[in-house]
Amino acid sequence: LGRAVWYGPGADEAAGDTDALLEDTLVLDAVWLSRAFVQVLEDTPTREAGGMLDHRRFPDIWTDHGRPEWYKYSPDEYQRVALMMRRFDVALPTRASSGERSLVPQLVPEIRPKLPWTAPEDAAGRKVRLACQLDHEAEGLMARFIAATEPYHVYVGGRGLFWQEGVFLRDSFSFKNEALVTVQGSEKPLVSIVVSGDQPGFLMNELHRTLESVIDFWKGMTTTYHILCPTRAADNGYCRGDFKFETVQRRAAEAGSGLQCDDCDTKWTPEQLLHGLEAVRDRREADYQTSYLYYHQKRPCPRTFLLRPADRKWHKVTSWAGIVGERFHLTLVSELSGKEVKSKEFSIRKEWTKWLGPLTRVASMALTGLAVPLGGDLATQLSEGAAALDKLAGLPTAEGGAAAPEDTREARQRDGPLVATDAQLHQLLKLLKRIGLDPRESGMDMAETRDGRWLWMTVEEAATHDRPEARIG
Secondary structure (H helix, E strand, O other): OOOOOEEOOOOOOHHOOHHHHHHOOEEHHHHHHHHHHHHHHHHHHHHHHHEEEHHHHHHHOOOOOOOOOOOOHHHHHHHHHHHHHOOOOEEEOOOOOOEEEEEOOOHHOOOOOOOOOOOOOOOOOEEEEEEEOOOOOOOOOHHHHHOHHHHHHHHEEEEEEEEOOEEEEOOOOOOOOOEEEEOOOOOEEEEEEEEOOOOHHHHHHHHHHHHHHHHHOOOOOOOOEEEEEEOOOOOOOOOOOOEEEEHHHHHHHOOOOOOEEOOOOEEOOOOOOOOOOOOHHHHHHHHHHHHHHHHHHOOOOOOOOEEOOOOHHHHHHHOOOOOOHHHHHHHEOOOOOOEEEEEOOOOOOOHHHHHHHHHHHHHHHHHOOOOOOOOOOHHHHHHHHHHHHHHHHOOEEOOOEOOHHHHHOOOEOOOEEEEEHHHHHHHHHHHHHHOOOHHHHHHHEEEEEOOOOEEEHHHHHHHHHHOOOOOOO
């Protein structure tokens, strides 16, 4: 008889995640929800702020408005409605507000304001220009970019210097840089970034990274970057020519190879064109190292391993308490191929059972999701090892029942599969080091696969996995 709105697990795969508060929220009255949105859109202070919604205004918008035609909402409903506004793209959370402000795209002004450039026509070398061509439509691109660049917003008279097709930004923290970012066209948008200041390369790098993260919202989007010609035109503007970024990068590796602008015929060296864009050019290596450190901290050791009893009679035991003191073999396994790397024998200690028990279930499931399909004897061996892990995972952690919730807490990915918690992995690493199975000292390392996953694998496998090509080009 109607239509329900729900954002529980798996309800919105395109969003990429779910929120615990919305998992038990079901909206049956569409008008109740739409009126909450409308009241935000009709809020005068938010409109006067150029669409920047201060969440402290929720009581005035949804409860204490004093308007008989408006709906009233209780304070305990504010957060739920705010989360649903985000899901409907009615209000986008801003980057630096800790959830206290959101940008309402429909209230962002259409007319470009007067911009307070400190030195809009800086001398050569103090202005950097870059353009990004998208291969298909990206509705809401500028609104998302504005929300993501909040730390650099400039306000005049309480209104931010942003509009439907652009935003003016200022880095007042470090180098007094200023930037103008605009988008042209809708079918295949062209994003232009112009940065001027003492160190324009710093802010250009920040904005480039932000643009890349925003574009990731549209899966499969292809981008082509262009360096805009530095030649000054007679009207004190710039030449309309441009150079494909990947071409300039390639020529930079060819000593003495220059490029000529098709519009103004000016010849430039690759170094001249890349001036101020060094951080963008070298992003591939810097980002790889940053990602490596991040994932190594999050996953200090492999999630996949085999745990086999030294004594085959282990299957007669009915709980983990019953195998305390028993000898087991723990074998490290490549998360890429399932290849057994190194094994050690050790005795199970009582304090380990609280987290090692649940972790065996995670390891068993991880063995079924290896990056490389298995066959032959290796598949048979791993299948037997996974079966052993399944039996261990089914054992109660303590006599008389399962472990307490705090002992068996398992993090879940947004799409469902079990994964190990950070605490469990760090506990496992301590165990591995104690028994002489430190992954690094056992011939393992972390590397990024071509599908973007960071996995623990043998050092030989890691060496064969080329780092992903930079997306610039």
